[in-house]
Amino acid sequence: MREEDSQGAGQDPSLKLEEFLPYRFSVITNRVSRHLAKAYESRFGISIPEWRVIANLARFAPMTAGEVAERSSMDKVKVSRAISKLVEAGLIIKNLDSADRRRGQLQLSAEGERVFHQIVPLALGWEEQLLNGLSPDERRALTSILNKIQTVLDDVDA
Numbered sequence: 001m002r003e004e005d006s007q008g009a010g011q012d013p014s015l016k017l018e019e020f021l022p023y024r025f026s027v028i029t030n031r032v033s034r035h036l037a038k039a040y041e042s043r044f045g046i047s048i049p050e051w052r053v054i055a056n057l058a059r060f061a062p063m064t065a066g067e068v069a070e071r072s073s074m075d076k077v078k079v080s081r082a083i084s085k086l087v088e089a090g091l092i093i094k095n096l097d098s099a100d101r102r103r104g105q106l107q108l109s110a111e112g113e114r115v116f117h118q119i120v121p122l123a124l125g126w127e128e129q130l131l132n133g134l135s136p137d138e139r140r141a142l143t144s145i146l147n148k149i150q151t152v153l154d155d156v157d158a
Contacts, residue, residue, distance in 0.1 A: 032130065033048050034048075035126070036123060036126050037051070039119075039122040039123070039126055040119045040122060040123075044115055044118070044119065045089075046115070046119075047082065047085075049074060049078045049079065049081070049082040050082045050085060050086055050091075051119065052068075052072045052074060052082070053068055053072070053079060053082045053083060053086060053092070053106075054086065054091065054092070054108065054112060054115065054116050054119075055116070056068050056071055056072055057092060057106055057107055057108050057112070058108055058113070058116045061105075061106060061107040061108060062095070062105035062106060062107045063105070063106050063107075064103055064104065064105060064106065065079055065080055065083055065104070065106065068083070068106065083106065086112070090109055090111050090112075091108065091109055091111055091112035091115060092106055092107065092108055092109060092112050093106070093107050093108070093109050093112075094106055095107075
């Protein structure tokens, strides 16, 4: 079999998708999110985007929908749908801007805070399980590497 045949039609031999860092980050992120979501979806009826909105509001409220989208790197439509569901469920409060009724400041309701505080131990426990196989030095190295990559991305976005 020729080498080009074993690589697939039209595939660039210099790109090994499974080793390409952006692809790996995407796959890992999706897998981590799906596994973590199992800890809260069935119990609280909250989707991954809804959890991300709740977590951001718990940390940074009050925020606008646009600020949530920017901080979480989620699509604005996905954020808008999550916010609508969370408002309907009584987990967040949207205070409309008197000058611009389309723009609202979001914050967790008392029920939203209660749900957040119930999910946090599940999330932190799951994170600990995920990192369990790493030594303290490896954890510090991982944090350092992720911080450096974040700094590069921040510089590119600036």
